Amino acid sequence: xxxxxxVLFFVVILSLLIVLPNLSFAQKEVKIGVILPLSGPxxxxxxxxxDGAELAxxxxxxxxxxxxxxxxxxxxxxxxxxxxxxLVFSDSRGDPAWGAEQAKRLIxxxxxxxxxxxxxxxxxxxxxxxxxxxxxxFVNPDSTSPDLSKRGFKWFWRVTPHxxxxxxxxxxxxxxxxxxxxxxxxxxxxSELEPLAVAVENTEWGAASLTEIEKFAKERGWKIAxxxxxxxxxxxxxxxSRRLTGSKAPTxxxxxxxxxxxxxxxxxxxxxxxxxxxxxxxxxxxxxDFWKTLGGDVNGIVSRDVFAAVLGKVKPEAxxxxxxxxxxxxxxxxxxxxxxxxxxxxxxxxxxxxKSTDPKVLQKALNELHIPGKELIMPWKGVKFGSPxxxxxxxxxxxxxxxxxxxxxxxxxPEIVFPFEMATSKLIYPFPGWK
Amino acid sequence: MELAVQLIxxxxxMGLVFALIALGLSLIFGVMNIVxxxxxxxxxxxxxxxxxxxxxxxxxxxxxxxxxxxxxxLLGVVxxxxxxxxxxxxxxxxxxxxxxxxxLFLRYLAMYIFTPDVRSIKQGILVGKTLSMGWINVDASKxxxxxxxxxxxxxxxxxxxxxxxxRGLRATSIDxxxxxxxxxxxxxxxxxxxxxxxxxxxxxxxxLAHFYYVTPTVGMLFTLIAFATVALGGFGSIVGAFIAGIxxxxxxxxSGQFVSELKFSFIYAVxxxxxxxxxxxxxxx
Numbered sequence: 001x002x003x004x005x006x007v008l009f010f011v012v013i014l015s016l017l018i019v020l021p022n023l024s025f026a027q028k029e030v031k032i033g034v035i036l037p038l039s040g041p042x043x044x045x046x047x048x049x050x051d052g053a054e055l056a057x058x059x060x061x062x063x064x065x066x067x068x069x070x071x072x073x074x075x076x077x078x079x080x081x082x083x084x085x086x087l088v089f090s091d092s093r094g095d096p097a098w099g100a101e102q103a104k105r106l107i108x109x110x111x112x113x114x115x116x117x118x119x120x121x122x123x124x125x126x127x128x129x130x131x132x133x134x135x136x137x138f139v140n141p142d143s144t145s146p147d148l149s150k151r152g153f154k155w156f157w158r159v160t161p162h163x164x165x166x167x168x169x170x171x172x173x174x175x176x177x178x179x180x181x182x183x184x185x186x187x188x189x190x191s192e193l194e195p196l197a198v199a200v201e202n203t204e205w206g207a208a209s210l211t212e213i214e215k216f217a218k219e220r221g222w223k224i225a226x227x228x229x230x231x232x233x234x235x236x237x238x239x240x241s242r243r244l245t246g247s248k249a250p251t252x253x254x255x256x257x258x259x260x261x262x263x264x265x266x267x268x269x270x271x272x273x274x275x276x277x278x279x280x281x282x283x284x285x286x287x288x289d290f291w292k293t294l295g296g297d298v299n300g301i302v303s304r305d306v307f308a309a310v311l312g313k314v315k316p317e318a319x320x321x322x323x324x325x326x327x328x329x330x331x332x333x334x335x336x337x338x339x340x341x342x343x344x345x346x347x348x349x350x351x352x353x354x355k356s357t358d359p360k361v362l363q364k365a366l367n368e369l370h371i372p373g374k375e376l377i378m379p380w381k382g383v384k385f386g387s388p389x390x391x392x393x394x395x396x397x398x399x400x401x402x403x404x405x406x407x408x409x410x411x412x413x414p415e416i417v418f419p420f421e422m423a424t425s426k427l428i429y430p431f432p433g434w435k
Numbered sequence: 436m437e438l439a440v441q442l443i444x445x446x447x448x449m450g451l452v453f454a455l456i457a458l459g460l461s462l463i464f465g466v467m468n469i470v471x472x473x474x475x476x477x478x479x480x481x482x483x484x485x486x487x488x489x490x491x492x493x494x495x496x497x498x499x500x501x502x503x504x505x506x507x508x509l510l511g512v513v514x515x516x517x518x519x520x521x522x523x524x525x526x527x528x529x530x531x532x533x534x535x536x537x538x539l540f541l542r543y544l545a546m547y548i549f550t551p552d553v554r555s556i557k558q559g560i561l562v563g564k565t566l567s568m569g570w571i572n573v574d575a576s577k578x579x580x581x582x583x584x585x586x587x588x589x590x591x592x593x594x595x596x597x598x599x600x601x602r603g604l605r606a607t608s609i610d611x612x613x614x615x616x617x618x619x620x621x622x623x624x625x626x627x628x629x630x631x632x633x634x635x636x637x638x639x640x641x642x643l644a645h646f647y648y649v650t651p652t653v654g655m656l657f658t659l660i661a662f663a664t665v666a667l668g669g670f671g672s673i674v675g676a677f678i679a680g681i682x683x684x685x686x687x688x689x690s691g692q693f694v695s696e697l698k699f700s701f702i703y704a705v706x707x708x709x710x711x712x713x714x715x716x717x718x719x720x
């Protein structure tokens with residue numbers, strides 16, 4: 001009898017030892033799988049994305065007094081009894097097939113609660129299919145191909161605005177100039193900005209940019225004088241630049257990688273072109289080599305972007321977080337790393353709201369999530385998933401891009417000129433020309 | 436009319452630079468029947484010399500031209516003596532891979548030293564200056580470059596057709612064995628061809644650096660055009676390279692005006708037609 005009760009006692013203790021950790025500590029750590037290009041040509045970007053995500057996780061897990069956003073006051077996820085976020089990173093190698101493999105591995109072997117990533121649209125596309133199949137939430141903060149949110153997926157939420165959005169920003173900017181909304185700039189007659197001339201590189205991205213621009217121009221009633229594709233990484237863009245200047249259009253729009261962007265600016269300077277607005281679709285027009293190479297010739301050029309360090313002027317909390325980021329990584333936040341920061345923030349709020357790691361409950365929490373703009377380091381109105389453009393599902397409706405303008409180069413910095421209410425400096429209008 | 440004049444001027448100016456880039460490739464092939472895949476990288480070296488001298492000394496980029504040409508000459512001769520001379524004993528494939536290896540070596544050496552960053556020359560008498568002539572605004576350095584290209588062609592032409600050294604080169608090019616029996620130092624002639632090839636293309640690079648960007652992979656873009664130019668003009672022909680360069684410049688600028696996305700297709704279409712109907716090129720033997 002005594003032996004029996006001894007055995008019983010032993011079994012009870014053993015069971016408790018096995019079960020207890022799962023009861024009391026199960027909620028102490030929540031694993032989120034993060035798929036990023038951590039090797040290969042995109043490794044430097046991948047590293048900055050990882051730094052952004054890690055900083056956000058750290059701010060959620062530890063108290064950071066004085067930053068001014070709620071997650072900085074947390075010590076772990078409040079809704080999960082203070083459980084810490086643990087990011088499990090996995091290298092996509094920039095390869096869609098390998099990225100999908102990693103998603104599968106994170107879900108099946110690492111038993112992650114959800115996924116985050118994967119920067120390149122092509123990798124996000126395949127990796128999110130695995131999440132959809134397994135019924136595990138995939139939060140995508142950093143891929144901009146419009147198609148991703150048009151697949152009707154139930155387990156995929158995109159936080160960043162997509163390309164369609166950025167093109168709409170361009171037309172909001174142009175319409176805003178006409179309406180006199182740009183601070184300190186008198187209303188510009190539409191005839192002064194019309195027609196538009198568009199040159200895009202002959203790639204999938206360039207072609208998509210041209211299509212989007214043509215679509216919005218038609219919708220908003222803007223005439224296009226010239227719209228053409230050119231072979232990217234060209235040896236010479238003289239005739240293409242001549243075509244733009246010859247069109248007499250006052251507004252030049254480009255989708256180019258950095259070497260072509262440089263050639264265009266040089267050729268337009270050579271031809272003494274006098275456009276009123278020169279706009280670049282991100283990429284080459286925001287690459288450091290662009291302004292380093294061209295120096296003062298970039299002054300007055302505007303480009304779409306998603307984040308600029310100067311944002312701290314109008315968003316003090318962004319400035320405070322950027323400072324910590326810079327201390328850790330040595331760089332300012334850029335559009336990509338800042339968006340991966342927000343990706344983790346979205347996960348933290350969703351987990352807090354769900355108060356559970358059950359996928360179904362998380363799905364509901366993400367669908368109903370609303371983070372107000374003042375809590376974000378981006379110049380957005382917030383995060384709320386819906387269908388901002390036809391066909392979109394679970395796409396953040398409250399995001400937006402920014403438009404920066406190069407001012408005061410070679411020693412200047414990009415200033416925000418759109419959204420108009422976020423402007424950090426008066427828009428230089430008209431384009432000052434090349435001296 | 437205005438458009439036509441502009442396109443012709445831009446086409447010729449660009450074409451002359453293409454011609455000078457192709458000259459060395461044509462010469463080396465003409466003399467030794469070997470294709471130098473590293474030709475664009477020789478040009479890249481010329482560009483970096485102009486960039487470095489004008490940025491760090493700082494010397495006006497115009498004054499860097501003789502340095503670039505000299506360095507190109509040395510690079511050509513050294514490449515011949517250390518590499519090409521040896522691989523000539525191997526099969527054709529070894530020669531192809533040999534210069535291909537040289538291309539990769541130079542490109543990635545530049546990548547290691549200079550990083551892949553894109554740079555450009557910012558200071559110089561002609562840099563960023565525009566000449567306005569009636570309907571046309573044109574970069575002063577492009578006009579100057581075109582002038583230097585014509586002079587360089589004239590000099591190489593004179594050397595090959597009017598000097599004893601040139602006769603030696605031509606003899607080696609026509610029949611290397613026979614030339615050797617006649618007492619011509621064919622190895623010396625080969626080295627000379629590589630030297631001139633390196634000097635002209637590095638000079639073209641230094642000129643190009645006035646108005647183009649500099650990066651370790653820049654040679655790749657121009658090598659393909661140079662191959663088409665040489666094939667179009669005729670392998671080994673100096674006049675051919677000159678005319679074909681201008682033709683390619685014109686085709687590129689004119690097609691760029693009307694169907695930009697197809698401009699390279701046009702260049703290769705013309706090349707294809709020439710190869711089909713006149714396989715030795717316009718001026719080839």
